Amino acid sequence: MRVPLDSNLKAxxxxxxxxxxxxxxALFVLAxxxxxxxxxxxxxxxxxxxxxxxxxxxxxxxxxxxxATILSAAVVDFFLLPPQYAFAYRGNDLLRLLFxxxxxxxxxxxxxxxxxxxxxxxxxTKQFAxxxxxxxxxxxxxxxxxIVLTWNRAAEQLxxxxxxEIIGKNVALLAPPEKATEVDEILQRLRRGERIGHFDTERxxxxxxxxxISLSISPIFDEQGTIVEAATVARDFTEGKxxxxxxxxxxxxxxxxxAMANVTAFDWDVETGGVxxxxxxxxxxxLAPDGKFESWRKVxxxxxxxxxxxAIERLLREGSADIELRLLRPDGQVVWLSERGELYHxxxxxxxxxxxxxxxxxxxxxxxxxxxxxxxxxxxxxxATIAHELNNPLEAVTNLVYLIRKNKSLDEKTQRxxxxxxxxLARMADMTRRTLGFYRDTASAxxxxxxxxxxxxxxxYAHRLQSRLIDLKRDYQTHNEVSAFPGExxxxxxxxxxxxxxAVGNRGRITIRIRNSQxxxxxxxxxxxxxxxxxGSGIHPVDKSKIFEPLYxxxxxxxxxxxxxxxxxxxxxxxxxxxxxxxxxPGPNCRTVFSVFIPAKSALPLATVEEERQxx
Amino acid sequence: MSIILVLPQQQxxxxxxxxxxxxxxxxxxxxxxxxxxxxxxxxxxTLAEILNDSGDFxxxxxxxxxxxxxxxxxxxxxxxxxxxxxxxxNGIELAKSIRSRYPKTRIILxxxxxxxxxxxxxxxxxGYAFELWAKPIHPDLLLERLKxxxx
Numbered sequence: 001m002r003v004p005l006d007s008n009l010k011a012x013x014x015x016x017x018x019x020x021x022x023x024x025x026a027l028f029v030l031a032x033x034x035x036x037x038x039x040x041x042x043x044x045x046x047x048x049x050x051x052x053x054x055x056x057x058x059x060x061x062x063x064x065x066x067x068a069t070i071l072s073a074a075v076v077d078f079f080l081l082p083p084q085y086a087f088a089y090r091g092n093d094l095l096r097l098l099f100x101x102x103x104x105x106x107x108x109x110x111x112x113x114x115x116x117x118x119x120x121x122x123x124x125t126k127q128f129a130x131x132x133x134x135x136x137x138x139x140x141x142x143x144x145x146x147i148v149l150t151w152n153r154a155a156e157q158l159x160x161x162x163x164x165e166i167i168g169k170n171v172a173l174l175a176p177p178e179k180a181t182e183v184d185e186i187l188q189r190l191r192r193g194e195r196i197g198h199f200d201t202e203r204x205x206x207x208x209x210x211x212x213i214s215l216s217i218s219p220i221f222d223e224q225g226t227i228v229e230a231a232t233v234a235r236d237f238t239e240g241k242x243x244x245x246x247x248x249x250x251x252x253x254x255x256x257x258x259a260m261a262n263v264t265a266f267d268w269d270v271e272t273g274g275v276x277x278x279x280x281x282x283x284x285x286x287l288a289p290d291g292k293f294e295s296w297r298k299v300x301x302x303x304x305x306x307x308x309x310x311a312i313e314r315l316l317r318e319g320s321a322d323i324e325l326r327l328l329r330p331d332g333q334v335v336w337l338s339e340r341g342e343l344y345h346x347x348x349x350x351x352x353x354x355x356x357x358x359x360x361x362x363x364x365x366x367x368x369x370x371x372x373x374x375x376x377x378x379x380x381x382x383x384a385t386i387a388h389e390l391n392n393p394l395e396a397v398t399n400l401v402y403l404i405r406k407n408k409s410l411d412e413k414t415q416r417x418x419x420x421x422x423x424x425l426a427r428m429a430d431m432t433r434r435t436l437g438f439y440r441d442t443a444s445a446x447x448x449x450x451x452x453x454x455x456x457x458x459x460x461y462a463h464r465l466q467s468r469l470i471d472l473k474r475d476y477q478t479h480n481e482v483s484a485f486p487g488e489x490x491x492x493x494x495x496x497x498x499x500x501x502x503a504v505g506n507r508g509r510i511t512i513r514i515r516n517s518q519x520x521x522x523x524x525x526x527x528x529x530x531x532x533x534x535x536g537s538g539i540h541p542v543d544k545s546k547i548f549e550p551l552y553x554x555x556x557x558x559x560x561x562x563x564x565x566x567x568x569x570x571x572x573x574x575x576x577x578x579x580x581x582x583x584x585x586p587g588p589n590c591r592t593v594f595s596v597f598i599p600a601k602s603a604l605p606l607a608t609v610e611e612e613r614q615x616x
Numbered sequence: 617m618s619i620i621l622v623l624p625q626q627q628x629x630x631x632x633x634x635x636x637x638x639x640x641x642x643x644x645x646x647x648x649x650x651x652x653x654x655x656x657x658x659x660x661x662t663l664a665e666i667l668n669d670s671g672d673f674x675x676x677x678x679x680x681x682x683x684x685x686x687x688x689x690x691x692x693x694x695x696x697x698x699x700x701x702x703x704x705x706n707g708i709e710l711a712k713s714i715r716s717r718y719p720k721t722r723i724i725l726x727x728x729x730x731x732x733x734x735x736x737x738x739x740x741x742x743g744y745a746f747e748l749w750a751k752p753i754h755p756d757l758l759l760e761r762l763k764x765x766x767x
Contacts, residue, residue: 085628382689388728388729390728391728391751391752392751395659395728395751396659398752399658399665399666402755402756403666406669425752429752432728432752452651537759616680
């Protein structure tokens, strides 16, 4: 491998073998002798020998110069000074020789000084070369027309080319195709003497990998100050860039995950009350837009404030705390949050709380629904069990009463009382049947005629309708079938009729209409609409919004608060809808209209043949 | 095969909750034989009595499946009315066995228990079809349905 300053090396035999050096010195002396023998030099004795010593000193080093001095003295004495061709000398000549030797020594010592400086420079150059060689940054030199001149080990590792492969080639080899012109631009800038620092670009390795590198290129001047070449330092930051990109995308993913999980993190400066949010939860953004601890504290549900204070105290005392709390929205709705905080001290020793907040409103709501449905199921099972147990004795008593009533010997009063017993038994039977209704009909959906089901239900209530002198009007205008669970539809109708009877009191009016219709919210869906209107006292607006909620009842003594909730559930499971309209409240004849829509083709699976419904 | 699920149904809307009782004597009418089975003897006995009193049926009450099979050994009943959930041979097993021997016998399962419906469904998967009537059933309705032949 080559080092940069090699090219500056002048003709110098200072480091050559002594034989060469001394030989050269002897040659110089001989040349001086020859030159001195030529005619014009006769008047300038020794001048060429000075030159020979000086040359030897400059080129061959101090030793050789010394040797040249002695040799010159000997040659001059032998060839030039009289007596010629003998080493004999005269006193005057000896003085002249001595003077020559002194001057030659001075010249030689100057050469020696220079040679020492040269050695130090060489050493420096070597050290520098070693530094360049061992650098982790790829360093290479190129000429101003882009030819690679030097190539260090890191460059080899980075680009994959060995010095042998790249030296003498154009650096454009390293540039990706779309950046080919870039190399020329760089060279032009260099020719103008510009230094190029931290130029971020891409380069291609020998095996085709792309690298993100940062180039620093400096022009190198020769002694005359002209730019001869350029030194390039290339730093690979592909890894850095990749890590940066990975970090960015992982943070984005983190944020997305947080948004999905309705989770966020915060950093609360306990002393100043400032809160830094990682990302705001939608619920929190709405309630406490500035994210400050104080404004956040204001929206905490009053009942939960002591709990929050206790949690903060625990946090400060034990270093961590978690809590589930409610926020109260202005509209009265509750937002459930789950929070966990950990205390830490920042570099200045201030207390901070790092925490996560999760919006668990949905979960809480689901838990509540589940709790209610579990309660419902328990009630249902209990009810069904009791109903089943009652059915057998009811059957027996009904039969007995029937047989007793057949007895013609009973007086009329007793007969009438037995009629009442019979009616009351029928009512009980109806009740057990309705209680059974808590159990879902698990049979498949079958084609059902709503009018037929309605009549079956009305038959069950016939007695009650009659005894209350209720004016019942039936207006059936369709005989279209819907696919449904007949048992469940019966429950819904039964519920609506029972409610209507309760609402109208004596001598009221109930109107039932059955029509072909379509879903009001989704007009392409055809089906049958059943409306049950009563002339009762109407529904209070407050109740109206809640009547479809479970366990909500206005009939505190007799109602379960389940009827309409179940009805809604049933109708929705059929893909239909149930709604209520009340003409006003309070009023003597405010109509309340329940409207049930059942699609002709529900999403329910249709029954297979074996469960086809038949009449006896 | 199809299951016949009998659901309460009225022809139009009745003036009374139940149709008027038939008071006509049925001397010359052919009395159909009915086998009534219920482990609650009170129910079986009263039902048989009601059926016999109506004049249209010749009913015999038994209190378990085994005795029902004995009873039906020699002669096919026109109608079998049986409870479903019973100790020993249950209503479904009894119904199956009667059906296999006397395909013409009308079989009515009478039950007030949800379990009956599950048993019925199982039977339907095996290809059986019986009528299932909900208990309690008012005698008027029962007679009305029995008189109305299957359509």
